[in-house]
Amino acid sequence: MSSIxxxxxxxxxxxxxxxxxxxxxxxxxNVNGDVINWNVGAERIKGYKTDEIIGKSFRQFYMPADQxxxxxxxxxxxxxxxxxxxxxxxxxxxxxxxxxxxxxxxxLHDSHGAIVNFTEITRDLTAKRDTDYELKTAAETLAKRNExxxxxxxxxxxxxxxxxxxxxxxxSPDGDIMSWNLGAERIKGYKAEEIIGKNFRIFYQLxxxxxxxxxxxxxxxxxxxxxxxxxxxVxxxxxxxxxxITxxxLHAxxxxxxxxxxxxxxxxxxKNLIDDLQQTSSELQQRNDELQxxxxxxxxxxxxxxxxxxxxxxxxxxxxxWNAGAEKIKGYKATEIIGTNFRIFYTxxxxxxxxxQKLINQAITTGKAxxxxxxVxxxxxxxxxxITxxxLHDxxxxxxxxxxxxxxxxxRKLADDKMREYIIMLExxxxxxxxxxxxxxxxxxxxxxxxxxxADIIQHNLHDKKMMERYFEKIKISTARMRALINSLLDYSxxxxxxxxxxxxxxxxxxxxxxFDFELLIQEKHATIIxxxxxxxxxxxxxxxxxxxxxxxxxxxxxxxxxxxxxxxxLVAKQQLQxxxxxxxxxxxxxxxxxxxxxxxxxxxxxxxxxxxxxxxxRSQYEGTGIxxxxxxxxxxxxxxxxxxxxxxxxxxxxxxxxxxx
Numbered sequence: 001m002s003s004i005x006x007x008x009x010x011x012x013x014x015x016x017x018x019x020x021x022x023x024x025x026x027x028x029x030n031v032n033g034d035v036i037n038w039n040v041g042a043e044r045i046k047g048y049k050t051d052e053i054i055g056k057s058f059r060q061f062y063m064p065a066d067q068x069x070x071x072x073x074x075x076x077x078x079x080x081x082x083x084x085x086x087x088x089x090x091x092x093x094x095x096x097x098x099x100x101x102x103x104x105x106x107x108l109h110d111s112h113g114a115i116v117n118f119t120e121i122t123r124d125l126t127a128k129r130d131t132d133y134e135l136k137t138a139a140e141t142l143a144k145r146n147e148x149x150x151x152x153x154x155x156x157x158x159x160x161x162x163x164x165x166x167x168x169x170x171x172s173p174d175g176d177i178m179s180w181n182l183g184a185e186r187i188k189g190y191k192a193e194e195i196i197g198k199n200f201r202i203f204y205q206l207x208x209x210x211x212x213x214x215x216x217x218x219x220x221x222x223x224x225x226x227x228x229x230x231x232x233x234v235x236x237x238x239x240x241x242x243x244x245i246t247x248x249x250l251h252a253x254x255x256x257x258x259x260x261x262x263x264x265x266x267x268x269x270x271k272n273l274i275d276d277l278q279q280t281s282s283e284l285q286q287r288n289d290e291l292q293x294x295x296x297x298x299x300x301x302x303x304x305x306x307x308x309x310x311x312x313x314x315x316x317x318x319x320x321x322w323n324a325g326a327e328k329i330k331g332y333k334a335t336e337i338i339g340t341n342f343r344i345f346y347t348x349x350x351x352x353x354x355x356x357q358k359l360i361n362q363a364i365t366t367g368k369a370x371x372x373x374x375x376v377x378x379x380x381x382x383x384x385x386x387i388t389x390x391x392l393h394d395x396x397x398x399x400x401x402x403x404x405x406x407x408x409x410x411x412r413k414l415a416d417d418k419m420r421e422y423i424i425m426l427e428x429x430x431x432x433x434x435x436x437x438x439x440x441x442x443x444x445x446x447x448x449x450x451x452x453x454x455a456d457i458i459q460h461n462l463h464d465k466k467m468m469e470r471y472f473e474k475i476k477i478s479t480a481r482m483r484a485l486i487n488s489l490l491d492y493s494x495x496x497x498x499x500x501x502x503x504x505x506x507x508x509x510x511x512x513x514x515x516f517d518f519e520l521l522i523q524e525k526h527a528t529i530i531x532x533x534x535x536x537x538x539x540x541x542x543x544x545x546x547x548x549x550x551x552x553x554x555x556x557x558x559x560x561x562x563x564x565x566x567x568x569x570x571l572v573a574k575q576q577l578q579x580x581x582x583x584x585x586x587x588x589x590x591x592x593x594x595x596x597x598x599x600x601x602x603x604x605x606x607x608x609x610x611x612x613x614x615x616x617x618x619r620s621q622y623e624g625t626g627i628x629x630x631x632x633x634x635x636x637x638x639x640x641x642x643x644x645x646x647x648x649x650x651x652x653x654x655x656x657x658x659x660x661x662x
Contacts (some may be wrong), residue, residue, distance in 0.1 A: 021039060021040070021041050021248065021261060022039075022044050023123060023226075023246070024039075024122070024123050025039070025041045025042035025046055025101075025120075025121065025122040025123070026039045026041060026042060026121050027039075027121070028118075029118040029119070031115060031116070031118070033057050033072060033076055033118070034057055035053050035055065035056055035058060036054065036055075036117075038050050042122070045093075045099070045122060046061060046091075046122075047094035047095055048094045058072060058120055059072040060092070061101075061122075062091060062092065063091070063092055066089065071089075075087055076105065076118065079105040079106060079118060080107055080115060083106065083107055084106040084107065085104070086103070087102075087105075088100065088102045088103070088125070089101065091103075091122065099124045100125050100129050101124060102122065102123050102125050103120060103121070103122045104119075104120070104121045104122075105119070106121075121163075163182065163183045164182050164183045164186055165183055166183045167184035167186075167188055167263070167264035167265075168263050169181070169200070169262050169264075170259055170261060170262075171200055171218075171247075171259055171260040173257050173258065173259055173260075174199070175200045175201065175214065175215075175260070176197060177195055177196050177199070178196065178259065180192040180195055180196055184264070187235075187241065187264060187266045188235055188236060189235040189236030189237055199214075200214060201215075203233045203234055203243075203264075204233065204234065205233075208231070213229075213231075217245075218260065221249045221260055222249050225248065225249055227246070228244075228245070228246050229245050230242065230243065230244045230267070231243065233264070241266045241268045242267045242268045242270070242272075243266060243267065244265045244267050246262070247261070248263075306324055306325050307407065308323075308325045308329075308405055308407055309325045309326035309328075309329045309330055309404075309405070309406040309408075310323045310326065310403070310404075310405050311326050311404050311406075312401060312402075313401050313403075313404055314401045315400065315401050315402075316341070317341050317342050317356065317360055318340065318342075319337055319338050319339065319340055320401065321338065322334035322337055329383065329385075329406060329407075329408045330345060330377055330378060330406075331379055332378045341356075343356040345375045346375065346376065347373075347374055347375075347376055347382070349575060350373065350374075359371055359387075359389050363389045363390060363391045363402055364391055364399060367390065368390040368391065369389045370386075370387065370388050370389075371386075371387050372384065372385065372386045372409070373385065375387075375406070383408050383410040384410045384412070384413035384414075385406045385408060385409065386406070386407045386409050387404060387406045387407075388405045389402050389403070390402060390404075450474065450475075451475050454471040454474050454475045502538040502539055502540055503538065503539065503541055505536060505537065505541050506534075507536065507537070507544070507569075508533065508534045510534075510545050511531060511534060511548060513545060514545060514548045514549045515529060518549075521556055525559065525562065525563055526562045526563075527559075527565065528562070528564050529565050529567070530564070530565070530567070531568070532567065533569075534567070534569050534592070535569060535590055537659060537661060538662070539639060540639070543635045543639075544635070544639075547632050547635045547636065547657070550629070551594045551657075553628070554629070555598060558596075558653075559596065559597070560599060561597065563596060563597065563598065564596065565594065566593075566594075566596075567593070567594055568592070568595075569590060569591065570590075570591050571588060571589075571590060571591075571661070572589055572590075572658070573588055574586065574587050574588070574589065577589070577658070585640070586640070586660040586662065588660070588662075589658040589661065590658070590659045590660075590661060591656060591658055592656070592657040592658075592659070593654055593655070593657075595652065595653075595655075596652045597651070597652040598652050598653060599652075600647040600649045600650055600651050601645075601647035601649065601653060602647070602649055603646070603647065606644070606645050609629050610630060610633045610643070611630065629645075632657075636659070639659050640660050641657065641658045641659040642658050643656065
């Protein structure tokens with residue numbers, strides 16, 4: 001993109017022509033930079049009336065930052081040194097708004113070569129910053145003439161005559177040339193005395209003259225105020241140049257046409273550049289067509305791939321294309337998804353944690369990013385996706401976008417999870433077998449040893465009836481303990497077998513049943529039970545009843561004072577749980593808490609108490625087999641939930657049960 005380098009001085013134009021030019025702010029400055037002349041174009045562009053600006057410094061047309069940096073003074077100094085200076089930048093109007101101005105400041109000399117004035121010619125290029133060969137065509141109604149600009153014709157003639165980059169001429173109503181400046185001489189090749197009086201048609205090619213192009217432009221200026229055109233023009237020596245011209249109609253006070261101003265700029269270099277670019281563009285188009293055919297074959301290949309979702313993303317992650325594999329895996333048609341951001345495929349949790357953007361950033365930094373995780377289909381179902389995001393660059397290394405390849409590995413994931421669960425189950429069963437071996441060798445044999453011992457004592461004391469009765473009673477106690485151990489083992493082993501179907505169960509009814517069973521013990525212990533309203537969920541009713549019974553029974557049993565048991569419930573999201581077990585798959589859980597004021601336990605035993613036949617207290621202190629909490633854990637895990645405990649010695653314990661909502 002080019003910009004206007006110089007603005008004309010309008011040699012030989014006369015005051016009226018300069019006054020009525022409204023596309024240019026033409027200002028005469030004294031040697032100090034104060035405004036002494038002002039035209040309608042300056043009033044229109046800068047917003048000041050004549051009586052507001054005459055005598056003021058031209059510095060006020062510049063932005064505050066430019067004023068602080070003394071840009072106006074620097075431009076004046078360059079004009080002094082070099083004769084003229086050109087500058088483009090933001091300028092400021094009277095109302096404080098800004099416009100992009102192209103300014104030429106030219107030093108004016110007297111006959112002795114001394115600088116007597118400066119001209120400042122500015123054009124508002126705000127609307128056309130991206131093109132410098134089209135001149136502004138809009139012409140506004142001429143404002144009243146500026147008294148301060150009515151200087152001598154000699155001053156205006158001198159101001160315009162020294163412009164060299166624009167051919168600025170004055171035409172009669174019939175198109176005859178009335179004035180000629182240095183720019184016109186340089187661009188068109190004629191001396192003033194050779195051309196003045198000739199018709200401006202002389203500058204047009206023969207075919208243009210035959211077609212009436214010059215007269216059409218003149219008529220257009222009469223009808224519309226101005227006419228803008230680009231085309232080949234002819235110099236004195238017959239050579240051609242590409243000219244950009246603006247013809248502006250000049251009017252008398254009564255509105256009649258008194259002539260025209262014609263401003264021409266030589267844009268031959270730009271025209272040649274455009275032609276070269278068009279040739280290059282044509283060659284590139286041919287290559288592009290070949291590449292497009294190759295790309296179409298590639299896209300056809302990608303489009304027909306079924307086992308991989310292969311998509312293209314822009315630099316912001318928005319979807320640009322879609323193949324058959326993507327439709328098969330993710331469920332969207334191309335028309336439904338193109339233009340949407342790829343975040344749509346991620347779970348709410350991943351989106352909240354910024355995973356999609358993290359993967360994009362990783363691809364930008366390292367070239368690609370890989371990840372496996374749950375993704376979301378159109379219908380809301382999830383699949384386990386293995387993805388690779390690769391950054392795509394242009395020749396300069398700038399990011400163009402990303403390719404994203406996804407494969408559905410749900411079957412493999414489910415198989416891995418099932419295998420992991422199977423391994424965990426085997427490990428748990430091995431542990432239970434080890435514990436059972438311990439029980440078989442210790443806990444179960446202990447009552448047998450006692451029975452054997454007591455039987456031997458009875459055998460040797462058959463004559464002592466009281467002793468026999470006492471040891472028969474001990475044999476009964478040992479037998480009862482052995483029966484309790486065996487029954488507990490049977491209860492534990494039955495869990496997970498023949499569970500039946502889950503039933504939508506009111507937990508309030510479960511609690512009521514358990515409290516009824518414990519009615520006598522509650523009265524005996526003077527216990528207080530406080531509970532929140534409990535929800536209804538799908539459970540195995542018998543197992544949940546046993547869970548409630550074991551937890552409430554422990555709270556009643558392990559207490560040295562009047563038991564206070566509080567049972568509460570609330571709905572919690574999986575992400576709210578601290579360090580949840582790996583086997584959890586649901587998003588929402590019911591939390592049931594059983595809190596008591598009993599003897600409690602040390603925090604280091606929070607996990608140990610759930611191990612089978614583990615006791616923290618001797619049988620002489622508290623009855624029991626040590627299997628109740630193991631049964632609780634197994635019940636909760638059979639519901640795909642988990643159980644935790646918190647305790648403080650002497651202050652009580654709280655058991656937290658988490659059951660999935662669905």
